[in-house]
Amino acid sequence: MTARAVKVLNTTGLHARPAGLFIETANRFRSAIRVAKGDREVDGKSVLGLMLLEITAGCELSIMAEGEDEEQAVEALAELVTSRFGE
Amino acid sequence: MTVRVRGIGAAPGLAVGPAAVWREQRLEAAARPAGAPEMELARLAAAVETSQEQLRDLAEGLVTAAGETEARIFRVHLLLLDDPMLMGAVKAAIEREDLSAEQAVARVSAQLIAQFQALKDAVLRERAADVEDVGRRLLANLAGKGPRSASGIVLARNLTPSEVSLLAGQGALAVVTEEGGPMGHMAILARALGLPAVVGAEGAVAAVCEGDAVAVDGASGEVIVRPDEATVAECRRRMAEQHPVPARLAALKALPAVTPDGFRITLAANIANPAEVDAALAAGAEAVGVFRTEYLFVNRAAPPSEDEQFEAYREVLARMAPRRVIVRTIDLGGDKPAAGWDLPPEPNPALGLRGIRLALARETLFRSQLRALVRAAGAGNLAVMLPMIADLTEVRRARRLLGGIEEELGVSSPVSLGVMVETPAAAILAAELAAETDFLSIGTNDLTQYVLAADRLNPAVAGLYDPFHPAVLRLLRAVAEAARGCAKWAAVCGEMGGDPLAAPLFVGLGMAELSMVPAAIPAVKEAIRRVRRRDAEALVEETLALAGASEVRDRLSRFARERMPSQ
Numbered sequence: 087m088t089a090r091a092v093k094v095l096n097t098t099g100l101h102a103r104p105a106g107l108f109i110e111t112a113n114r115f116r117s118a119i120r121v122a123k124g125d126r127e128v129d130g131k132s133v134l135g136l137m138l139l140e141i142t143a144g145c146e147l148s149i150m151a152e153g154e155d156e157e158q159a160v161e162a163l164a165e166l167v168t169s170r171f172g173e
Numbered sequence: 174m175t176v177r178v179r180g181i182g183a184a185p186g187l188a189v190g191p192a193a194v195w196r197e198q199r200l201e202a203a204a205r206p207a208g209a210p211e212m213e214l215a216r217l218a219a220a221v222e223t224s225q226e227q228l229r230d231l232a233e234g235l236v237t238a239a240g241e242t243e244a245r246i247f248r249v250h251l252l253l254l255d256d257p258m259l260m261g262a263v264k265a266a267i268e269r270e271d272l273s274a275e276q277a278v279a280r281v282s283a284q285l286i287a288q289f290q291a292l293k294d295a296v297l298r299e300r301a302a303d304v305e306d307v308g309r310r311l312l313a314n315l316a317g318k319g320p321r322s323a324s325g326i327v328l329a330r331n332l333t334p335s336e337v338s339l340l341a342g343q344g345a346l347a348v349v350t351e352e353g354g355p356m357g358h359m360a361i362l363a364r365a366l367g368l369p370a371v372v373g374a375e376g377a378v379a380a381v382c383e384g385d386a387v388a389v390d391g392a393s394g395e396v397i398v399r400p401d402e403a404t405v406a407e408c409r410r411r412m413a414e415q416h417p418v419p420a421r422l423a424a425l426k427a428l429p430a431v432t433p434d435g436f437r438i439t440l441a442a443n444i445a446n447p448a449e450v451d452a453a454l455a456a457g458a459e460a461v462g463v464f465r466t467e468y469l470f471v472n473r474a475a476p477p478s479e480d481e482q483f484e485a486y487r488e489v490l491a492r493m494a495p496r497r498v499i500v501r502t503i504d505l506g507g508d509k510p511a512a513g514w515d516l517p518p519e520p521n522p523a524l525g526l527r528g529i530r531l532a533l534a535r536e537t538l539f540r541s542q543l544r545a546l547v548r549a550a551g552a553g554n555l556a557v558m559l560p561m562i563a564d565l566t567e568v569r570r571a572r573r574l575l576g577g578i579e580e581e582l583g584v585s586s587p588v589s590l591g592v593m594v595e596t597p598a599a600a601i602l603a604a605e606l607a608a609e610t611d612f613l614s615i616g617t618n619d620l621t622q623y624v625l626a627a628d629r630l631n632p633a634v635a636g637l638y639d640p641f642h643p644a645v646l647r648l649l650r651a652v653a654e655a656a657r658g659c660a661k662w663a664a665v666c667g668e669m670g671g672d673p674l675a676a677p678l679f680v681g682l683g684m685a686e687l688s689m690v691p692a693a694i695p696a697v698k699e700a701i702r703r704v705r706r707r708d709a710e711a712l713v714e715e716t717l718a719l720a721g722a723s724e725v726r727d728r729l730s731r732f733a734r735e736r737m738p739s740q
Binding site for chain 2: 095096106128133135138142143
């Protein structure tokens with residue numbers, strides 16, 4: 087498993103649009119992806135799951151992937167979050 | 174006995190018809206024994222596919238009828254039909270617990286709804302309604318029954334976006350809900366679909382029995398249950414007037430918006446991308462009053478190049494030529510994030526770094542837009558408008574930038590530059606702003622929100638948000654007078670500009686241009702052609718002294734009625 091901690095920097099946290107971009111990116115990889123905030127963890131390919139985490143600006147997230155392309159998946163998702171979702 | 178219920182007008186239009194009470198369906202499964210898991214999964218897959226088709230049709234229909242923003246809600250629903258937390262959990266419940274597809278959908282959606290309702294964030298909490306809407310759609314498709322139907326005047330506690338779209342398609346005459354605000358999804362859709370709607374009509378459902386006659390005024394928010402014959406006759410007469418037949422509209426297209434005593438107003442279109450020029454011209458637009466440029470900047474990884482912007486501006490200018498096109502410079506903020514603009518987190522985007530403030534803080538990006546505009550100016554009749562101006566300093570800085578660019582590019586005749594009046598500060602300083610610019614265009618949506626300190630997206634105070642409030646009207650008059658005093662022209666480009674009810678006020682105020690969604694042009698033109706400037710001036714003075722927005726609306730409705738040709 088590959089995992090990485092990232093901090094959410096964009097203004098709106100993870101509302102519909104950034105959450106949509108996140109799962110769009112996650113769906114490009116075959117690995118199973120999980121996202122955790124504190125002690126709560128959800129499927130990283132679920133827009134509902136991400137919204138339920140109530141991710142706001144400044145939150146620390148942990149992105150985990152397990153599978154053949156786990157390293158690339160974590161890399162791409164961490165990059166998306168730290169680049170403020172291209173804002 | 175006649176009962177009157179007062180709600181909030183959410184989508185204009187009159188209707189009289191039999192009441193249909195829309196009882197909420199519980200999100201629960203029909204009592205039906207579960208088949209083998211494989212069979213239940215196959216039924217689920219078929220229901221998902223039907224739902225996807227319905228949602229795609231709804232979204233496409235709305236893009237055509239209204240625009241991409243209105244259609245977005247159904248695109249979110251499509252995403253949910255693919256979501257592992259919803260669909261994965263439903264499948265797991267069928268496989269592991271031998272539930273029927275219905276039972277699994279009902280249980281998983283109910284659990285998700287409860288989770289969303291428990292969230293702290295109000296925007297995210299509203300997503301519960303989307304899960305519920307999708308869950309209901311799946312259950313209806315699993316039951317194999319077509320969508321629910323209703324006609325006449327539909328009264329409900331609340332309606333989902335899917336239900337409103339459905340009812341409009343089934344020929345419902347009007348909808349009345351007890352909950353909701355005029356800026357909720359339901360109200361936005363009803364307006365887009367041309368379905369008269371009243372929201373916030375507390376007590377409306379309890380006041381009717383199925384089949385009772387009901388009269389609805391979607392502009393004033395009035396709902397009359399069991400009206401007497403005279404009221405019905407009056408309502409039908411007004412409907413005949415307010416619903417211009419297509420032939421009457423077609424006849425108006427080539428005619429100018431001029432009052433019987435010769436006061437002429439330019440009717441312009443608000444457009445959000447070059448593709449909308451066709452609709453503007455087809456509706457008889459004489460100009461573009463706001464070309465919003467945000468579409469060029471949002472939903473992409475990097476900001477557009479100067480050349481890409483130049484092409485977009487040139488296309489619109491050339492196709493509208495010789496008609497004037499007012500291009501609004503970039504109006505982004507914390508609520509409309511865009512690539513490359515480096516927008517800082519803000520607790521209150523409406524009062525934050527947006528519009529001209531952001532443009533001046535990101536000068537390189539702003540310069541690329543101004544350069545593209547100056548380069549495109551030769552293709553047609555360009556005017557540039559600055560959003561969110563609060564003082565002269567901002568105008569002077571933008572003017573200096575623009576002047577420098579004109580010099581760089583060797584342009585001798587300066588581009589026409591105006592200010593969008595949407596902060597109370599700009600309205601109060603209108604005379605000073607008019608003296609240094611070429612025109613003022615009033616953005617009534619933001620101006621109303623700032624003057625009345627009411628967020629129209631917040632259902633708790635949405636009822637307080639009304640551009641017909643006398644305080645807003647007094648500012649409109651001050652701006653019109655300030656422009657006239659400097660021999661400059663004034664325009665209105667907010668939603669109010671496209672409201673036929675407001676048209677006599679704008680005639681009375683002497684506005685030079687009204688800009689609106691193209692579809693609103695014929696009705697506004699008709700309203701203008703019915704009012705004398707002198708009468709309209711007296712009407713302005715009268716309404717400015719009224720107690721509140723609903724009194725103003727009542728007075729304007731009466732004024733419009735008196736001016737309808739007799740049958």
